[in-house]
Amino acid sequence: MLAAVQAETGGTTFRAVEEWLAAHSAAPSGALIRQRLCGHEGGSWSETVTTALAVLREPDTFDPAWVQAVTAPRDWDTDPAQEDPLDHVRAANRRARPPDHHRPLRRLGAGERPPTVATLQRRTGDVWTGILAAAGGEPNAAKVKNRSRVEVGQYVTRFLAAHPTATTVEYARWAPQHGAPSLTTVIGRFGTWNGAVEACR
Incomplete structure (x- = not known):
């Protein structure tokens, strides 16, 4: 989060952070950032950004060991040695x-x-x-078969009209409230979330 906020190609909006993360192979996804920093404690994106900026501008107001850990230089372009995904x-x-x-x-x-x-x-x-x-x-074929690509596309189109930022997190929250197919079903029909968004726009 700190790296994305202070990068020239980054920013403080979710979309700017998400795009910066996507451009660096070793960085986590925007959805994971939001899940870890906002989801579990009930915080908001603006609170997360405020904290990140405060760490950069006023590091002395936080625990020094924690600041050192989160500001340590990292290579976000080289995948670390890790287990098979x-x-x-x-x-x-x-x-x-x-x-x-x-x-x-x-x-x-x-x-x-x-x-x-x-x-x-x-x-x-x-x-x-x-x-x-x-x-x-094996994917749950029955759930995918329940809705055609056209029908899934209609729901995604409705979602995009209300949420032009088109993030997967927003869709996952929106879908149950509108009887829409799950994110997994959308991806099953279009191959990727970005593919669904591009096709429906």
């Missing part, structure tokens, strides 16, 4: 009884913090259905 999906499916191929990451233990679907897609360069297949799972 598919291991998260495999572990989730092993714990699910019966296997839940539609939402496998939700089956991990409460103490574990797996990457989001968007992060997995970025790390692997594959769509969600391809990731599931590579991890030995």
Whole structure:
């Protein structure tokens, strides 16, 4: 977050931060940033930005050890040595009884913090259905078949009219309230979220 806010090509809006993160292969996704910094504690995006700016402008008002940790230089362009991204999906499916191929990451233990679907897609360069297949799972075909591409597109078009920023986080919140297909279904129909947005715009 700090790196994105102070970068020349970054900014303080969610879209600016999300675009900066997407341009750096070792950085987390915008959805994960929002989930970790806003979601669990009930904070807002503006509060997160305010904190980030305060760390940069007035670091002495925070715990020195924490400031040192979050401001340490990092190479956001080189992926660190890490486990196979598919291991998260495999572990989730092993714990699910019966296997839940539609939402496998939700089956991990409460103490574990797996990457989001968007992060997995970025790390692997594959769509969600391809990731599931590579991890030995199968997508929930029944849910995808319930809605045609045209019908899914109509919902996405309605969503875009109300939310021009078109983030996956906004759609995930909007969909249940409007009886819309899940984000997974949208991706299943269009291949990627960006592909759905471009097609429906």
